[in-house]
Amino acid sequence: MKVIRGGRVWLGAAEGFREGLEIVVEGSRITDVRPSQPDQPTPSQETGAREAEVIDATGHLVLPGFVNAHTHAAMTLLRSYADDMALHPWLTEAIWPAEARMTPEDIYWGSLLAIIEMIRGGTTAFADMYFFEDQTARAVAESGIRAALAPGLVDGEAFEARLQTVRELAATWHGEAGGRIRIMVGPHAPYTASQGLSRAAELAGELGLAIHIHLSETRKEVEESLAQHGLTPIQVAERAGVFQVPTLAAHCVHVTDGDVELLREHRVKVAHNPTSNMKLGSGRAPVQKMLQAGVLVAIGTDGTASNNDLDMLEETRLAAFLAKMEEAPQALPAATCLEMMTVYGAEALGFADVGRIAPGYQADLILVDTSGPHWTPLFDPAANLIYSGKGADVKTVVVAGELLMERGELKTVDEERVLHEVRQRAQRIARA
Ligand SMILES: [Zn+2]
Structure with a gap:
C-alpha cells in the first residue's frame, strides 16, 4: 500500500486542483482519495501488514500521468x-x-x-x-x-x-x-x-x-x-x-x-x-x-x-x-x-480505468515540482502547468501502483546502457 500525501491534486476539469487530500494505492489501483491524515502513520491495521509507504508530494502537483x-x-x-x-x-x-x-x-x-x-x-x-x-x-x-x-x-x-x-x-x-x-x-x-x-x-x-x-x-x-x-x-x-x-x-x-x-x-x-x-x-x-x-x-x-x-x-x-x-x-x-x-x-x-484520480482507477500518477522560478507565483496551477511547466519538472512517476521514477531517478530501466546502445545502432542504420 502506498499513500501519496500533500501537494495539489487534480480532480478533473470540474473540480480543478484541491489541497489537503491523500491518495491511497493498493496493488495497481487507487482505492481512496480522502482528506489528509498527516499526524497518524497509516498502517494496514486489519491485516497487520507492514506500514504504508508514504510518498510526500508537498510542493508538487499530483496528476494522472x-x-x-x-x-x-x-x-x-x-x-x-x-x-x-x-x-x-x-x-x-x-x-x-x-x-x-x-x-x-x-x-x-x-x-x-x-x-x-x-x-x-x-x-x-x-x-x-x-x-x-x-x-x-x-x-x-x-x-x-x-x-x-x-x-x-x-x-x-x-x-x-x-x-x-x-x-x-x-x-x-x-x-x-x-x-x-x-x-x-x-x-x-x-x-x-x-x-x-x-x-x-x-x-x-x-x-x-x-x-x-x-x-x-x-x-x-x-x-x-x-x-x-x-x-x-x-x-x-x-x-x-x-x-x-x-x-x-x-x-x-x-x-x-x-x-x-x-x-x-x-x-x-x-x-x-x-x-x-x-x-x-x-x-x-x-x-x-x-x-x-x-x-x-x-x-x-x-x-x-x-x-x-x-x-x-x-x-x-x-x-x-x-x-x-x-x-x-x-x-x-x-x-x-x-x-x-x-x-x-x-x-x-482503450483503457477505460485510466486517466483520473478516483477510487477504482489505475494508479498512474505523476508528481510535478512547482518550486522553480517559472512556477512562481502559482495563481492557477493548471495555467502554470500548461503555459510554463517543463517536462523536467516531473519528478516522480507511478504506473499501475509501481514507482518508475522517484525524485528524478529511474527505477526500472538502465538509462546509460540504453543511450549507449541507441548511439551505436543509429550509426549503423544511418549508413546506407
Ligand atoms: Zn504518425
Missing part, C-alpha cells in the same frame, strides 16, 4: 536523421529506406529510449504504430509503462503475413503485463494501405481489437484521394468498414464538415499532433471545431523524426497556442488541455 495518443516509439533511432522536408519526400526518400535497415533488436532499444524520455516527461501511457511491435511490447513490459501497440500494415506482398503477425501479437500480448499492454490493428493510412483497409477492419472486428490509423494528414493526401476515389480519406476509411470497430485516427488536419460529422457519428477518437503537423508543413487541425462537434481529441507527439521529442507538456502547450493563434484566445483553455492529455488520451487508447 500524461497519455501520448500517437507516436512511433522506436523512431528515436532516426532523431535528427532527416529534417526540414515535406511528409512525402521525407517518408519515401529518407525514413522508409532507413527503416528497412532496422532489426528487431534495434526496435527494442529504440523503444526503450522513447520510454525513458516519456517517463522523464510524465507520460505513463502511449499509443504506438510501428513494426516488430513484439520488441516494443517487451520494452513496455520490462519498463513498467502502459501502451496500446499497433503493428503497422501497408499494401504489398507481405500484407497477409503481416495480418498473421497481428494475430500472433494479440494472442501473446493483448491484456498482458497486468493489463498494461493492449494491441491495436494499424493500417498505416488509406493511401498506403488502400487494398488492405477492409481486411484490417475485419481482423480487428474478429479479434475484438481497435484500429489505429493516420487520416487526412496533408492536403496532397486529400486531393489525391478525391481524384482517385471521389472520396476524402475519412470517407474511404468509413466505406471500408474501419469505423465499425473503435478507431483512433491520427492527424485529421484537412477535414470537411462532412468528415467531422462522420468522426462524431462513429465516435472516432482523434490524436492531434501539432508539432509534427507544423514541422512537416502539413497544416493546422481544426481541434476546437472537432471538440465542439463532440469529437474526442487527444494529444500525441508523433515520432521523434518529425517532432523531435516526446515531451507531452510542450506538445499540449503548442496545441493550445495553435488553436488560439487565429484570434481565438478562449480556445483550448488549460483545464481542457489537461483533460485532453490525460483522460481523453486514456479513452483513445
Whole structure:
C-alpha cells in the first residue's frame, strides 16, 4: 500500500486542483482519495501488514500521468536523421529506406529510449504504430509503462503475413503485463494501405481489437484521394468498414464538415499532433471545431523524426497556442488541455480505468515540482502547468501502483546502457 500525501491534486476539469487530500494505492489501483491524515502513520491495521509507504508530494502537483495518443516509439533511432522536408519526400526518400535497415533488436532499444524520455516527461501511457511491435511490447513490459501497440500494415506482398503477425501479437500480448499492454490493428493510412483497409477492419472486428490509423494528414493526401476515389480519406476509411470497430485516427488536419460529422457519428477518437503537423508543413487541425462537434481529441507527439521529442507538456502547450493563434484566445483553455492529455488520451487508447484520480482507477500518477522560478507565483496551477511547466519538472512517476521514477531517478530501466546502445545502432542504420 502506498499513500501519496500533500501537494495539489487534480480532480478533473470540474473540480480543478484541491489541497489537503491523500491518495491511497493498493496493488495497481487507487482505492481512496480522502482528506489528509498527516499526524497518524497509516498502517494496514486489519491485516497487520507492514506500514504504508508514504510518498510526500508537498510542493508538487499530483496528476494522472500524461497519455501520448500517437507516436512511433522506436523512431528515436532516426532523431535528427532527416529534417526540414515535406511528409512525402521525407517518408519515401529518407525514413522508409532507413527503416528497412532496422532489426528487431534495434526496435527494442529504440523503444526503450522513447520510454525513458516519456517517463522523464510524465507520460505513463502511449499509443504506438510501428513494426516488430513484439520488441516494443517487451520494452513496455520490462519498463513498467502502459501502451496500446499497433503493428503497422501497408499494401504489398507481405500484407497477409503481416495480418498473421497481428494475430500472433494479440494472442501473446493483448491484456498482458497486468493489463498494461493492449494491441491495436494499424493500417498505416488509406493511401498506403488502400487494398488492405477492409481486411484490417475485419481482423480487428474478429479479434475484438481497435484500429489505429493516420487520416487526412496533408492536403496532397486529400486531393489525391478525391481524384482517385471521389472520396476524402475519412470517407474511404468509413466505406471500408474501419469505423465499425473503435478507431483512433491520427492527424485529421484537412477535414470537411462532412468528415467531422462522420468522426462524431462513429465516435472516432482523434490524436492531434501539432508539432509534427507544423514541422512537416502539413497544416493546422481544426481541434476546437472537432471538440465542439463532440469529437474526442487527444494529444500525441508523433515520432521523434518529425517532432523531435516526446515531451507531452510542450506538445499540449503548442496545441493550445495553435488553436488560439487565429484570434481565438478562449480556445483550448488549460483545464481542457489537461483533460485532453490525460483522460481523453486514456479513452483513445482503450483503457477505460485510466486517466483520473478516483477510487477504482489505475494508479498512474505523476508528481510535478512547482518550486522553480517559472512556477512562481502559482495563481492557477493548471495555467502554470500548461503555459510554463517543463517536462523536467516531473519528478516522480507511478504506473499501475509501481514507482518508475522517484525524485528524478529511474527505477526500472538502465538509462546509460540504453543511450549507449541507441548511439551505436543509429550509426549503423544511418549508413546506407
Ligand atoms: Zn504518425
